[in-house]
Amino acid sequence: MASSGGCTLWNILSVSFTALQTSGLVVTVKESTIEVVRGDFVILPCSFFTSSPLSRLNIIWTLAPFSSPYSPIQVIVFDHGQIIEDPSLIGRVAFTAIPLSGDIMVNDTRVSDAGVYRCMVNNPPETADPGIGELVLRVLVAPSLPACEWEGEMAAGGSVTLSCSVAEGIPTPDIHWDKLNPEEISLPINMEDDLSGSVQIVNVSSQTSGLYRCSASNVLGTENCYVNLSVYSALAGNSSGILQGVLLTLSMALMLLALLLLSLWLHRTGQDGRWKTSEEEEEEEGYNEIRYTPSLIKRSFV
Missing domain, CATH: 2.60.40.10 (Immunoglobulins)
Structure with a gap:
């Protein structure tokens, strides 16, 4: 029995070795x-x-x-x-x-x-x-430093587009736009391609003013760039033109008033000259009459 068992074990080892050789x-x-x-x-x-x-x-x-x-x-x-x-x-x-x-x-x-x-x-x-x-x-590859840009009309009622792009990043970075103050607000973004995205803001107002941040993130980290927007009132923008118009009108009025006063002065001066000439003529006529008085004629006959 033992011999039979030994043969069986030997056969198993032999088969295993053969399989290993031929594997x-x-x-x-x-x-x-x-x-x-x-x-x-x-x-x-x-x-x-x-x-x-x-x-x-x-x-x-x-x-x-x-x-x-x-x-x-x-x-x-x-x-x-x-x-x-x-x-x-x-x-x-x-x-x-x-x-x-x-x-x-x-x-x-x-x-x-x-x-x-x-x-x-x-x-x-x-x-x-x-x-x-x-x-x-x-x-x-970590995201490269994104480039932030903006274009549009900053007057109240206009529209502005914020753009952000990164040169590289693997895995492809996720791009987000946020408004940071007075409180942080996430903005909806339009992805133009894998590495750039933009945000369009229409009908801007004073509340649109503030600091905006674009973030590019992947497993290796985050890089940011910033845009500071300042929206001005359209009326405020026109106030300088209105002021210039008012100043121009006042200047013209003052010039007309000065011309009127000058005209009146010249007119009065001209009348004074005529009055003076009339008085001198009367004096001369009076003088002539005195020179030819009847007494002188009478004296010539004596």
């Missing part, structure tokens, strides 16, 4: 998606199991970028003890524990590093089909 190369990737902040380093895992010696081990990492998924590039290769890096990644990519694992490290990560990575392992004389592991790398 071929196995590649395992621990994580299907990995995220890294732009500028940091990241380790991309690729574990493998093989029952054959590693003298002919071959590992190839490729990347299908999100920007061009149908044009994969070769990132790094380990082939018969030699390591070959893509020229664009020299100094930024390396194996971490070759030949015991196929893990690689990518440092100084860039947005162009994001995409689908494939780890292909081949170790002859095992099965000709390489083991393949696949994972997705996402490179996160």
